[in-house]
Amino acid sequence: MNAPVPPFDPLGLPVTSSFLYALSYLTLTLHFVAMQFTVGGAILMLLCWRRQPGIARFFGTGLPLGFSYLVTFGIPPLLFLQTVYGQFFYSSSVLVGAYWISVIPLVIVGYGASYWHRMNRDARPRHQDVVVAIIVAALLIVGFIFVNNLALSLRPDLWLRHYAAYPSGNTLTHGEPTLYARYLLFVVPALFTSGMALVLRASYLRHRAATTAARKEAETSHTVGLRAMVVATGLEAMAAGWFWIVIPDAIRGAFAEGGALSMLAVAGVLLGVGALLAAWQSRGRSGMGLAVLAAHLLVGAVACLVIVRDLLRQLYLEPYFEAAKTPVLPQWGMFAAFLTVMLIGVVFLAILTEQTIRGLVGAADGAGGANDGKPAGRPRPAPRRTRAGHRRPGQRPASLGKQ
Amino acid sequence: MNYPVWDVPGIGAGLIVAIIAILHVLVSHIAVGGGAFLFLAELWARRQPDKDRIRAWLKRYVTFFLVYTTVFGAITGVGIWFSIQLASPEATSLLIHQFVFAWAIEWVAFLGELTVLYLYYYGWDSNSEPRQIFLAGAYFGIAWISLVVINGILTFMLTPGDWTLDNRDIAAGFLNPGYFSALSLRTMVMFLLAGLSAFVVAARVDDDQLKARIVRFASYWVLPAAVLIPVFSYLFWSRLPAFSVKLATDGVVGLAGGKLEVMSRAIWLAGLTGSLVLLGTLTFLLRPRALTLGAAIAMLGTAQIGIAGAEFFREMARKPYVVYGVLYSNSLWVRDATPAKLREPFLSRARWHPDPPALTRERGEWIYRLQCASCHTRDGYRSLTARTEQWTPEFGFQWLETMDANGVMPPFQGDAEDRAALVAYLLSLRGKTIDPTEIVRTAPPSPRAPSAEVKP
Structure with a gap:
């Protein structure tokens, strides 16, 4: 292959690559869940701004923490990615360097705005929807830059032409045909996860609250959450179809062959559908069990798709690199x-x-x-609660719904 | 040579790293020192007769602290990582592969300090007294551990000690000669900055009597640290490589004449700003009403300038390496800098170029990009247009051959045609049209001077 792929680092891998993959999968799953809660939450916050203020307030309260943990859980996957695929990742990062470094001010703006909103929404309610729109824009742009860089890292054949034309890294790549489908595949699940957060919230409200207002808020939260999950499922199916059409024949063939790749993809889809059904069924139930089960199924689905994503990367980079053949200097x-x-x-x-x-x-x-x-x-x-989880007589309800 | 070079017009990739790092160092040290401040302030407040008032102030402090350190501090920390990937991917790869688990441990500490800080802040009204004090103490302990870890990686770059590419001795690299002096110095700096950050929140206290007490408490953080910082700075200085000390004390004759005295200027800057911080704190202590928000921010700004001086000094002390004695700042491995390899046609060994024709300015531009652009720009920061203002083609052609002799530049990589192409390109930046073929033809034969062999 005529591509300027740098040699592997002279220090080799610090442990067998399977350990690094495992750590990467674990932490990337956590990162994706936090990212999806934050991105989807910000979008739902904007959509619910006027008609469902309780939902906007709920996400407004959670967004700073969402930002915080999406960044924190994003660090180890990047660390382990660089340990195994550094030669690809560093190269593509330089090729889009101006955009890559702009991720930092964008995240500061979005994260800072989320705190500003939370601390000022009552004292300065005017134009808070604009602040939320800024948060959404910052998150969506950062997401696109990430997807762009990581898509480019899989295509060493595009590198030299890109670098010769834009050595300042001031142009994103548009030469990778899967780019936009890939972006949708990462953004759309955010609606699913934030919808799930609403279902959990609804379940919690029903579980603890006794007032009519709280029950009504729970109902609204569940309806909006389920709607977001259903819409996300439909859009994700379309994005997956688009991705299927534009991926190279060899990759499509690998899916069709069966094996770990297709099994995990199917498992991910089944777990996602299971999460949706469990969330649906949790409606009207006083216990939180089904909603919590749905959340666990969702995390399982994300974990499966994280591994599928990495297996795809391995297929893309097979002509250039195999981690298993890389020397380990333990x-x-x-x-x-x-x-x-x-x-x-x-x-x-x-x-x-x-x-x-x-x-x-x-x-x-x-x-x-x-x-x-x-x-x-x-x-x-x-x-104290009874074993069945019901309130004792006279016990006052929590009111998470007002958050 | 293995990676593309991020060619940033005007400012250069190195300055982007420096800007982010300087901003981050201030807030990251506040993030650690502020933890100790919170812990002791909690203990102090609870012994005061008006503890609720003091704790109300402390809540304002922790609100400022939480937002400032988690938004600006954490993200600029990631920003340093992003920027060094772009400015020096080869060095970043080396650091990652040698210290990946140290970094991972630091991440656990980061996760811990963040979570504990949230528990402390959001549990302000519901946590019991002992729990709140425990959380503040735990936050500080965990945050300091993150400093303990990252300090090993940072000092490794300047004083890798007995670590080599062959032995990969992580203990020798981590607990390197500069480790403990730098850790002590950073610990003092973080105490000082904790006090300065408390001034910012104390400035808004209306009650003069309460303000005076808080200022006195905060001053106890600044004054001892301000006195001890020069002591630990001297210890840090004593562990520097001999050539770095020489560079700082003697300066180096630059390309365009004059002396490179930026390091000594950086030392003066750090000394001057340190003195100003000391004087300002004494003023606040004697006249608490002099503490206004503007004055407090000016003090932090002064500290920021001092940190800029110290950081520039640290960066410059590594010249011409990014990892001292191992990897040059333009990603040339020292082990590859043998006379035979250095004389090979450069682009035959480099990967990232479209193979421009020999003896052309276009080839010169690619040599500039791959060898020079990691430290210099064409006409901005560390401008090569300015630095080559006095050049004739002949002088430039000969100078490049021995440019590493003064010890602050890496050796030139390439043959005579490469040098001629680069000279033609650099002179073209000032509008001069020179034919590289002519430079080669008229140049006197000059055997390559042996590399300066600057050893760490």
């Missing part, structure tokens, strides 16, 4: 240190988070209203 000690730190960190954070959330819920119950970062009265211990 750093097992550091790898073990990382796993240990990660395990301790996750347990530590899980305990702290569980305790703090318990206190927050208790305080919200005590105050009889959502605190949303505002003073919520004297903290009270978390309310």
